[in-house]
């Protein structure tokens with residue numbers, strides 16, 4: 001991961017292109033944040049860092065395949081990542097003030113662009129905010145935890161409807 005901090009002082013005026021395929025870029029933070037997201041086809045990022053008058057323009061794309069848990073039933077669902085992004089980092093002011101949002105870090109008086117932080121952030125943005133294995137996923141029974149897509153359970157949430165109770169009784173009786 002040593003090559004994910006780009007020394008800005010050495011950046012050529014025409015810019016720099018990077019291809020990142022070290023899975024630790026993503027598996028590291030996934031483990032750190034305890035995210036239940038598995039990589040099923042390698043994630044790669046292609047970046048172009050362009051120095052401009054007052055900052056750095058980072059253009060890139062991330063692609064790969066992961067699984068994330070369905071928001072309702074928690075079953076892993078496949079997500080194809082194909083994300084283009086553009087990120088602008090302001091050159092820090094003379095006082096050396098680097099705010100928490102900046103992806104430019106200072107070390108021993110030299111400035112570096114933390115591209116690992118950029119691709120991680122863009123990866124998280126590419127994940128679906130409300131993943132559902134299917135639009136009508138029935139989720140888990142709040143009482144017994146059964147996956148209601150696979151089977152009805154015997155819990156009492158439909159008690160108010162006598163027709164459901166009868167059906168449930170029949171089903172249970174047969175098993």
Ligand SMILES: [Zn+2]
Nearest residue numbers: 070073133137
């Ligand atoms: Zn689901």
Ligand SMILES: [Zn+2]
Nearest residue numbers: 141144153155
């Ligand atoms: Zn249940």
